[in-house]
Amino acid sequence: MLLNGSDIVSEVLLEQGVDTIFGYPGGGVLNIYDSFYKYRDRLHHVITAHEQGAAHAADGYARATGKTGVCIATSGPGATNLVTGLATAYMDSVPMVAITGNVGTGLIGRDAFQEVYIIGISMPITKHNFQVRRVEELADTLREAFRLAHTGRFGPVLVDIPKDISAAVTEFRHQPPVETPRTVRESYPGLETVAEAINGAKRPFILYGGGVRLSEAGEELRELIRKADIPASYTLMAAGVLGYGERNNMGLLGMHGCFSGNKAVDNCDLLINIGSRFSDRVALNMSKFAANAKIVHIDIDPSEVGKNIRVDYSLIGDVKDVLTKLLPLVKETTHPQWQLQIDAWRVRDYHPKDDASVLKPHQVIGTICEMAGPDAVYTTDVGQHQMWAAQYLHHTGPRNFLTSGGLGTMGYGYGAAIGAEFGIEGRHPVIHITGDGSFHMNLNEACTAVSYGLPIISVIFNNRVLGMVRQWQTVFYGKRYSSSEPERKTDYVKVIEGFGGTGYRVTDLNGFREAFAKALKADCPVWIDCEIDREERVLPMIPAGCTSADTIMD
Amino acid sequence: MSKHFMVIIVKNNAGVLARISSLFCQRAFNIESLTVSTTDSPLISRITVATSGDDAYFEQLRSQTLKLSEVLEIYPVDTDSTVIRELLLLKLRVTDQNRDQIVSIAESNHARVLSEQDHCLVVEMTADPTTIDLFIELMMPFDFVEMCRTGATAIAKGATSFHPDSISK
Numbered sequence: 001m002l003l004n005g006s007d008i009v010s011e012v013l014l015e016q017g018v019d020t021i022f023g024y025p026g027g028g029v030l031n032i033y034d035s036f037y038k039y040r041d042r043l044h045h046v047i048t049a050h051e052q053g054a055a056h057a058a059d060g061y062a063r064a065t066g067k068t069g070v071c072i073a074t075s076g077p078g079a080t081n082l083v084t085g086l087a088t089a090y091m092d093s094v095p096m097v098a099i100t101g102n103v104g105t106g107l108i109g110r111d112a113f114q115e116v117y118i119i120g121i122s123m124p125i126t127k128h129n130f131q132v133r134r135v136e137e138l139a140d141t142l143r144e145a146f147r148l149a150h151t152g153r154f155g156p157v158l159v160d161i162p163k164d165i166s167a168a169v170t171e172f173r174h175q176p177p178v179e180t181p182r183t184v185r186e187s188y189p190g191l192e193t194v195a196e197a198i199n200g201a202k203r204p205f206i207l208y209g210g211g212v213r214l215s216e217a218g219e220e221l222r223e224l225i226r227k228a229d230i231p232a233s234y235t236l237m238a239a240g241v242l243g244y245g246e247r248n249n250m251g252l253l254g255m256h257g258c259f260s261g262n263k264a265v266d267n268c269d270l271l272i273n274i275g276s277r278f279s280d281r282v283a284l285n286m287s288k289f290a291a292n293a294k295i296v297h298i299d300i301d302p303s304e305v306g307k308n309i310r311v312d313y314s315l316i317g318d319v320k321d322v323l324t325k326l327l328p329l330v331k332e333t334t335h336p337q338w339q340l341q342i343d344a345w346r347v348r349d350y351h352p353k354d355d356a357s358v359l360k361p362h363q364v365i366g367t368i369c370e371m372a373g374p375d376a377v378y379t380t381d382v383g384q385h386q387m388w389a390a391q392y393l394h395h396t397g398p399r400n401f402l403t404s405g406g407l408g409t410m411g412y413g414y415g416a417a418i419g420a421e422f423g424i425e426g427r428h429p430v431i432h433i434t435g436d437g438s439f440h441m442n443l444n445e446a447c448t449a450v451s452y453g454l455p456i457i458s459v460i461f462n463n464r465v466l467g468m469v470r471q472w473q474t475v476f477y478g479k480r481y482s483s484s485e486p487e488r489k490t491d492y493v494k495v496i497e498g499f500g501g502t503g504y505r506v507t508d509l510n511g512f513r514e515a516f517a518k519a520l521k522a523d524c525p526v527w528i529d530c531e532i533d534r535e536e537r538v539l540p541m542i543p544a545g546c547t548s549a550d551t552i553m554d
Numbered sequence: 555m556s557k558h559f560m561v562i563i564v565k566n567n568a569g570v571l572a573r574i575s576s577l578f579c580q581r582a583f584n585i586e587s588l589t590v591s592t593t594d595s596p597l598i599s600r601i602t603v604a605t606s607g608d609d610a611y612f613e614q615l616r617s618q619t620l621k622l623s624e625v626l627e628i629y630p631v632d633t634d635s636t637v638i639r640e641l642l643l644l645k646l647r648v649t650d651q652n653r654d655q656i657v658s659i660a661e662s663n664h665a666r667v668l669s670e671q672d673h674c675l676v677v678e679m680t681a682d683p684t685t686i687d688l689f690i691e692l693m694m695p696f697d698f699v700e701m702c703r704t705g706a707t708a709i710a711k712g713a714t715s716f717h718p719d720s721i722s723k
Binding site for chain 1: 569572573576577580610613614617618620621622623624
């Protein structure tokens, strides 16, 4: 059938199984929005306050559902406002397709109104990007974008559509949705050697990361841990892949990870990295990291092998498939002595002290967990609250903790919560844990939550300072608090009421409990402003470039 | 640290060179020289890059470059089994006294004089980059007006070829 480019966009989105798009209209995409009007009974377009919110919403939708998230923005500033969202998704391997409008092909390169070279700008923060120059190529380009985003190591793909292309007419034929099957191989070179290394290890340790979550390999990981009796810690991207309190699941690793896990890394004789990229927040000192161990690296992306840490063995492939092939070669065993040593370190793990008269971060998070139930979806911004959430939430599911790990994007959480709400369709509470610093970056998206009746609960850890910046200034910069105490006077209750939601301000745990109970029943966004002492720090902490021997515990 | 020539086989799409150079800049891979041109297949372009680093560096460069979806193949050039060539154009101001000497040095080094005008010679040399380095050194005492070189391009000896059909990706 003959269709214009805009209807082709709608048709291909439907063809790929997309029903929700996050975006913001503007001149460059008016044709496409006209098509969205026509397709409005089948394609649900969510308008955010800002394109960055739309990008984070598409990202949150993807992380919460496992599907590819879609966002759209107009040319120029619309496109540049997506940039932080694209970079966030790229660093955390989130499958996303971003569509941008552009000026007509005849105006490209002439500094036309709202023209920007988004292909050049987004090159290093997307898996790939396309500018469609002929309407005949539009449908297949969009299909290829969906294929790339959800193949191999997932990531964002951008498709830039000049305005005349979205108006031009061509023949369109339906196709089945692109299939992105996981890569399955007969066997992997070095598989036996790795199995032997695991079977021969006296003090094995597993570090698992986002790759396990993305390949949905939680079961296989659990079986490896059980069969070979290997203690394991996770990176920020893998919180919830194994349940809280599961045997051998020791908690977060790295800069603010648990003491016992970091100690185990430094003392193990075999470190098995499954789907993590040895980031500098985990391998804090790349030359001393797991210095006494042989290192195995299992990853889908060959460029991650040897990028940060020299490894002894590598298995390149889809984590689920690699583990499936590895498991039969691994012997059932136990490591009682090593476990005894781990237990001894666990006794020394950091435990903050309770105090009911003020709001202690760990108690607030404990209360949230207890009241919100195991299926709640959490999003965070970036800073102290993010680390407290990572440390103290009882993570229960691989898609329940959405946080910007790689890029560390303050302002990620609210957009992500909007995306998650649409993804899980209100089945479970969506809780946005934030700090007063991060929240000021994108709290404008509360208007979106109000428009769509999304009962997102924002718990604001309000210490009236930029807590993580200030913590570093306390420890490393002689308490010279440069620009970290902005003295804001924001009245969060009034602000959210102004947007059309509900707010509470609490100063102790009972007050928080009451407010949170009301929030769980609300049908609009709720903000809970929690007064936190500005001297609260995230502990333990290993300074950048150090090892577990340098852990700061108080 | 060692210097190697890498051949990158890419789809002949608009902007593909920008993607390669953006990646090299992003990852702090150095470029000592780079040549790019189309091939006998209109769909394929071929890039030759000279760059220096250790083994880990080349492994990163290879695996990161291969992740670009328009890159079909990347491989190092083994100098023994490959012909590597670069073109030099050198413009020299000559005097009546040294003109013949310069022409004779050029010719004895298999360089050619392409033009002689306004007391200036344009000398061309096609050779491997090291030979060109040596030739430039040799000519240093004379009066350089302008100089340019293309960067190296390379092709394997024997029957080996990198055509779309033989590409693994």
